Amino acid sequence: MFPPQSDRALIRRYYLYRATLSVGFITPIFTLFLLRSLTFTQVGTLSALYSVFSVGGEIPTGYVGDRLGRRASLLLSVAFTIGSLVGFVVVKGFLWYAFLYALWALALTFRSGSMDAWLYDILDERLDSGRFSHVRGRGDAVQNWTAAVSMVVGGLLYGLHPTYPFVAAVAFNSLGFITLLSLPKNRQYAGCGDANVDRLGLLEAFTVVRGYLTKPPLRSLVVYVGLFYAVVGVSHTYVQPMAVETLAPYATGFGVQMVTGDATAAARSGDAGATMALGLGAMYASLTAVSSVGGYYAGAVEDRLGIRRAVLLVPAITAIALIVPLWVALLALPTFASMRTAMPLVQPIANGYINDHIEGVGRATLLSAVSMFYMTLRTPLALSAGIVADATTATVAMAALGGLFLVVGGAVWILGDVVPETEATIEEQADSLA
Numbered sequence: 001m002f003p004p005q006s007d008r009a010l011i012r013r014y015y016l017y018r019a020t021l022s023v024g025f026i027t028p029i030f031t032l033f034l035l036r037s038l039t040f041t042q043v044g045t046l047s048a049l050y051s052v053f054s055v056g057g058e059i060p061t062g063y064v065g066d067r068l069g070r071r072a073s074l075l076l077s078v079a080f081t082i083g084s085l086v087g088f089v090v091v092k093g094f095l096w097y098a099f100l101y102a103l104w105a106l107a108l109t110f111r112s113g114s115m116d117a118w119l120y121d122i123l124d125e126r127l128d129s130g131r132f133s134h135v136r137g138r139g140d141a142v143q144n145w146t147a148a149v150s151m152v153v154g155g156l157l158y159g160l161h162p163t164y165p166f167v168a169a170v171a172f173n174s175l176g177f178i179t180l181l182s183l184p185k186n187r188q189y190a191g192c193g194d195a196n197v198d199r200l201g202l203l204e205a206f207t208v209v210r211g212y213l214t215k216p217p218l219r220s221l222v223v224y225v226g227l228f229y230a231v232v233g234v235s236h237t238y239v240q241p242m243a244v245e246t247l248a249p250y251a252t253g254f255g256v257q258m259v260t261g262d263a264t265a266a267a268r269s270g271d272a273g274a275t276m277a278l279g280l281g282a283m284y285a286s287l288t289a290v291s292s293v294g295g296y297y298a299g300a301v302e303d304r305l306g307i308r309r310a311v312l313l314v315p316a317i318t319a320i321a322l323i324v325p326l327w328v329a330l331l332a333l334p335t336f337a338s339m340r341t342a343m344p345l346v347q348p349i350a351n352g353y354i355n356d357h358i359e360g361v362g363r364a365t366l367l368s369a370v371s372m373f374y375m376t377l378r379t380p381l382a383l384s385a386g387i388v389a390d391a392t393t394a395t396v397a398m399a400a401l402g403g404l405f406l407v408v409g410g411a412v413w414i415l416g417d418v419v420p421e422t423e424a425t426i427e428e429q430a431d432s433l434a
């Protein structure tokens with residue numbers, strides 16, 4: 001359908017695809033949208049169900065990516081994303097939202113392993129797999145820059161009508177179909193009729209997953225980084241109500257009026273007013289622009305600090321930042337910035353390390369298994385945070401998550417061997433699996 005591409009043009013089209021993954025139109029208002037009809041506990045339950053759906057889908061969808069091709073898996077991801085976004089426009093209520101969360105989870109699982117597997121293999125085939133952290137990180141930055149622009153628009157649209165941001169997201173994310181069709185298949189999937197293509201069988205897939213993830217050097221890294229991703233992922237659910245709780249009292253000094261009750265009541269009801277919704281969009285856009293620095297410079301940070309120190313310092317600093325707003329409310333803004341920066345900074349580094357220690361066959365399946373583990377950790381945290389937020393505030397719930405990571409993550413770092421100084425090669429890992 002599309003003509004052959006130079007290596008440089010291919011990377012540009014990958015960045016364009018990453019831009020279409022942005023859901024910036026709905027990001028700054030999504031929790032407030034749910035809180036119009038749900039409690040914090042119900043929102044936490046939906047988040048937990050999302051994790052459960054993701055856990056159940058990771059291995060099968062990763063297997064699809066390895067069996068049918070990574071691009072086919074990514075196309076399915078776009079389809080499920082669009083289906084979920086359309087649903088939020090036309091239905092309402094906890095049970096319907098649970099179904100839409102299931103669609104959203106499928107979208108994630110079809111993308112989680114296949115996107116990085118496609119990129120790593122295409123770099124290995126055409127350029128240099130050592131550039132994975134740089135290209136992946138800059139892809140995160142492009143996605144964040146796109147989100148920053150659309151977040152301001154999303155806040156404005158929410159002030160006009162709560163469903164308008166979802167309509168805009170449907171139109172924009174649909175462009176993902178076009179950008180994906182412009183990308184080539186990985187070499188092993190280019191000849192669909194080739195019977196000699198090396199494909200992974202179902203039993204082999206489980207053997208590969210068990211062999212890699214239950215032994216060094218990946219075992220402790222997956223636990224430590226997985227807990228960090230789970231904590232930050234759950235914390236993102238509470239950014240909007242926490243912003244209303246901590247920052248709205250200062251905003252009223254500039255003439256911003258809450259629609260009903262005090263700041264905490266407005267956060268719980270999802271009724272923050274059109275001006276506050278626009279303010280949240282502008283805040284998210286600013287934070288996302290800052291966070292793009294993390295993804296853009298992930299490769300440089302890896303080169304400067306090394307994988308071990310980067311993986312230790314970034315999560316620890318972020319966890320401390322989650323706790324600080326309990327005492328100084330205005331520091332919520334730096335907390336949000338650190339949360340938004342940490343994930344795109346750590347993820348390319350960690351995924352690059354994981355890719356370096358696994359073989360090409362089964363790569364998407366293994367990366368999906370890693371995502372499945374992250375989601376398994378996220379499930380109880382999402383439920384617990386919702387209960388804590390209903391009993392106290394969103395700010396307290398987020399601080400509890402930060403404290404949990406410092407205690408448990410610190411124990412994993414001390415007792416385990418996260419990113420050992422002496423690293424096993426892929427060949428050594430393959431020998432250990434034999």
